[in-house]
Amino acid sequence: MGKRKMHLKITFLGLLLVVLASVMAACGGGEESSGEIAGLVRGSEEPSQGVPPPSEETLHVAIASELGPLDPATYYDTADGLLVINAAYQGLVAYKPDSTELVGVLAEDWSVSEDGLTYTFKLRPNVKFHSGAPFDSSAAKAALQRTIDMEGGPSYMLGEVERMDTPSPDTLVVHLAKPVAAFLSYLASPYGPKMVDVRTAMQNEVDGDLGAKWLATHDAGTGPYEFAEIKPATSYTLDRFPAYWGEEPYFAAIEISVTGDYSAQRLKLQEGDLDIMPRGVTVQDVKALVGDPNLEVRTFPTLAQALINVNPYSQLYRDPQARADLAACVASLRGQWTESLYGNLAEPSKQFYPPGMLPGGTATVESAEPAEDACAGMSGADGARIQIGSGPDPNDLRGAQLLQVELQRAGADATIRQIPSTELGTLASEKGNHRPVPDLILQTSNPDSLHPDTWARIWNYADGSIGYFDCRVPAGDKALDAALVEPNPEKSKALSVKAAEAYRDSNCWIPIADVFDVMPARADLAGYSHQLTQLFSLDLTKLYLEEQ
Amino acid sequence: MTSFVVRRIAITPLILLFLVAVVFTLQQVSPVDPGRAALGPRATAEQVEQARERLGYNDPLSTQYVRYVGDLAEGNLGVSLRTSRPVADDIRTFLPATVELALFSVFLMVLLGVLLGVSTVGHWRGAPAVRLPMLALASAPAFLLALLGLLVLYRDLGWVPASGRTSFESVPTGPTNLLTVDALLALRFDVFVDALHHLLLPAFCIAIGPAVGLGRVLRSGLVAAFRADYARTARSKGLTEWRVVWRHGLRNAAGPALAVGGLLVGAMFAGVVVVEQIFSWPGVGQYAAASIDRGDFPAIAGITLILGVMYVLINLLVDLLQAAADPRIVQGRRSAEAN
Numbered sequence: 001m002g003k004r005k006m007h008l009k010i011t012f013l014g015l016l017l018v019v020l021a022s023v024m025a026a027c028g029g030g031e032e033s034s035g036e037i038a039g040l041v042r043g044s045e046e047p048s049q050g051v052p053p054p055s056e057e058t059l060h061v062a063i064a065s066e067l068g069p070l071d072p073a074t075y076y077d078t079a080d081g082l083l084v085i086n087a088a089y090q091g092l093v094a095y096k097p098d099s100t101e102l103v104g105v106l107a108e109d110w111s112v113s114e115d116g117l118t119y120t121f122k123l124r125p126n127v128k129f130h131s132g133a134p135f136d137s138s139a140a141k142a143a144l145q146r147t148i149d150m151e152g153g154p155s156y157m158l159g160e161v162e163r164m165d166t167p168s169p170d171t172l173v174v175h176l177a178k179p180v181a182a183f184l185s186y187l188a189s190p191y192g193p194k195m196v197d198v199r200t201a202m203q204n205e206v207d208g209d210l211g212a213k214w215l216a217t218h219d220a221g222t223g224p225y226e227f228a229e230i231k232p233a234t235s236y237t238l239d240r241f242p243a244y245w246g247e248e249p250y251f252a253a254i255e256i257s258v259t260g261d262y263s264a265q266r267l268k269l270q271e272g273d274l275d276i277m278p279r280g281v282t283v284q285d286v287k288a289l290v291g292d293p294n295l296e297v298r299t300f301p302t303l304a305q306a307l308i309n310v311n312p313y314s315q316l317y318r319d320p321q322a323r324a325d326l327a328a329c330v331a332s333l334r335g336q337w338t339e340s341l342y343g344n345l346a347e348p349s350k351q352f353y354p355p356g357m358l359p360g361g362t363a364t365v366e367s368a369e370p371a372e373d374a375c376a377g378m379s380g381a382d383g384a385r386i387q388i389g390s391g392p393d394p395n396d397l398r399g400a401q402l403l404q405v406e407l408q409r410a411g412a413d414a415t416i417r418q419i420p421s422t423e424l425g426t427l428a429s430e431k432g433n434h435r436p437v438p439d440l441i442l443q444t445s446n447p448d449s450l451h452p453d454t455w456a457r458i459w460n461y462a463d464g465s466i467g468y469f470d471c472r473v474p475a476g477d478k479a480l481d482a483a484l485v486e487p488n489p490e491k492s493k494a495l496s497v498k499a500a501e502a503y504r505d506s507n508c509w510i511p512i513a514d515v516f517d518v519m520p521a522r523a524d525l526a527g528y529s530h531q532l533t534q535l536f537s538l539d540l541t542k543l544y545l546e547e548q
Numbered sequence: 549m550t551s552f553v554v555r556r557i558a559i560t561p562l563i564l565l566f567l568v569a570v571v572f573t574l575q576q577v578s579p580v581d582p583g584r585a586a587l588g589p590r591a592t593a594e595q596v597e598q599a600r601e602r603l604g605y606n607d608p609l610s611t612q613y614v615r616y617v618g619d620l621a622e623g624n625l626g627v628s629l630r631t632s633r634p635v636a637d638d639i640r641t642f643l644p645a646t647v648e649l650a651l652f653s654v655f656l657m658v659l660l661g662v663l664l665g666v667s668t669v670g671h672w673r674g675a676p677a678v679r680l681p682m683l684a685l686a687s688a689p690a691f692l693l694a695l696l697g698l699l700v701l702y703r704d705l706g707w708v709p710a711s712g713r714t715s716f717e718s719v720p721t722g723p724t725n726l727l728t729v730d731a732l733l734a735l736r737f738d739v740f741v742d743a744l745h746h747l748l749l750p751a752f753c754i755a756i757g758p759a760v761g762l763g764r765v766l767r768s769g770l771v772a773a774f775r776a777d778y779a780r781t782a783r784s785k786g787l788t789e790w791r792v793v794w795r796h797g798l799r800n801a802a803g804p805a806l807a808v809g810g811l812l813v814g815a816m817f818a819g820v821v822v823v824e825q826i827f828s829w830p831g832v833g834q835y836a837a838a839s840i841d842r843g844d845f846p847a848i849a850g851i852t853l854i855l856g857v858m859y860v861l862i863n864l865l866v867d868l869l870q871a872a873a874d875p876r877i878v879q880g881r882r883s884a885e886a887n
Contacts, residue, residue: 065841076587152587234713257711260838267702268710
């Protein structure tokens, strides 16, 4: 009896270990070092002639949490919501996939006056809103005005609009109070102003809300899909809009389901219950998925950058030399850290601004010294207490841990605190308080759009909305202001470079890596169209299934 | 008995008032700016300040507290900073799914707990086959168990669905919003079976840990009960072992098990948050997780209060059940007061 019982126990424990090991493997608890991952497919696809005719298929996509109100005039939350909004709404202009080239969407053509104050848009004819109402210049004017009046997150993009004229149904003229070099870039931002059918919104207005409550769960756009059903915390279903002005999309419907846990999303993708997983994929996940013949893992270049924000009011880093030493240490380890954190899913940052934003722009601080020398002698680090804040991305935490090791080696007592995104935002609101901790924050982020001003004005400029530590660089701000109002693109670019040099030399921001977007999907999915500016910014309306 | 019930009910509002004060204080000491939470991390400082003013967060603390308690008294839990909907409406939407999951989990907890308790006392040959897997599964955290369940039962065997409450597009939506109950009321047995199928794995993941805790307490009670004189008398009268267990052992062992069960139900809500995330269960757990991530304090406070009320009510119910199962509890208190 005793032997039998023992045998039973051993067999059971053995089985349990095997199952637990398979869970760990499935959860991505693989190797520590990232290394090169083979078999990845890179970038968006050129529009192909071989797109099959529209089908009755449904595209199944997952997001991690319920979305906030889907009114494009106020939506300024996670990029997950852009998957839904940008399938139903369109703006005047957009960027070509993975490119810095602007293309017309609801504007066929546009021109800018020499003084940079007047933008004239020639609007696309025969466009209908989902209500059936025609899209024309007065509708476009009303949509832009509503974005301004709603005072939501994206409204700052139209902050300098002085007035709008509609000389003809297909012409919209926007007059700015002062030149804004980033204006077209703002209009092309995935968060940028969308053409909302204001008449329909106003028919559903409650208590002077300009239709906001209704638009939280209904759409009034011109896009290839319209909202069909929203089940709170469960799914968002969009149906093909039959009167769409452009090419009819392949999928009859898109179902975006809420699955809070990324491991569960991965399982559903492997089982074929999901067609694509737009976010939440770790390096270990990629390694596990890349060999699956039913799947394809695609990477996209982005403007996302992992960087260290340095607190110039901290006990240690108020000393410019200490910041310079830290920058030199990071420079000597940038390649090694990028390799360790991301494998080939990122590249070490070579420019101060994210790549593509300012081609040939300002180089990052580089170090010719070996890491041991560059990091060991960081001034003031020996015996210093340093708190490293980490952003919500798991790789931010791992990056903070690598930084912690180097600071400990230099004799510092370094600790890490992972900070939720809202608390990070609060830090930015209270930056005038000049708190001495955290000393450093390591975070991955991306700009709203492609123009350098859309990055530097929120990160580096005095009072910038994500400048956590109120690091003031007057020379940089002056150059940035000049770049914004300079109508000549080349001169504007030169001023942006000058601003970047000043910001870089303050050593308040130390770039580490330029991070790619990674999306595993079923192998026969095609038609990828991705925006450089945003992580997870896939255009679902262009996807189709290749015929086998 | 009546005065015991009245006293027990009378203390409930005091507990809830204390809970309200705690929730309000937590909101004040949180490092998250509600204006920032409403507008997102990229909003400018001016926009955040305007939002704070509009939402009343710049008023004196006393004004805010009085307004908060006054609103609560009217059933107004505020407006969610994330969804822009009234929190009460959000909770009304999401609570039924969680209640259904919790009720089914409690049912499983009791079933498995009793099975474990009774089987381990009875010295039956098959007892290790029940005890060992239950102990092993209970030692794993709920999220790991959920992932393990998905891997084996969904991916490898295809026995259970991966997510959601139902696979049907069209389901009855009232009057209770508990899908299993509504399906039965609408005579949609296909939906009922499908809903049970969806409930099985998430409820099991939530229930197994508390079930083992309950089973152990029940076992201790049963062991003591079996050694008692009344059990010996029952056996000597010729009652079968099963009758001794059900008629005498379980009733006498139920008191401590009920008390622990009440506490375990509270602990189960923590498991619900994680499990709802993994199984895409559209309940308050998912709502809470998303709200915490965004620092949406009106929503967090609303959920805390509702779950707090449920916890207090469940423990009140447990106290009453205990008193009904074992009247000595009321008598004991009475004699303690008399002394």
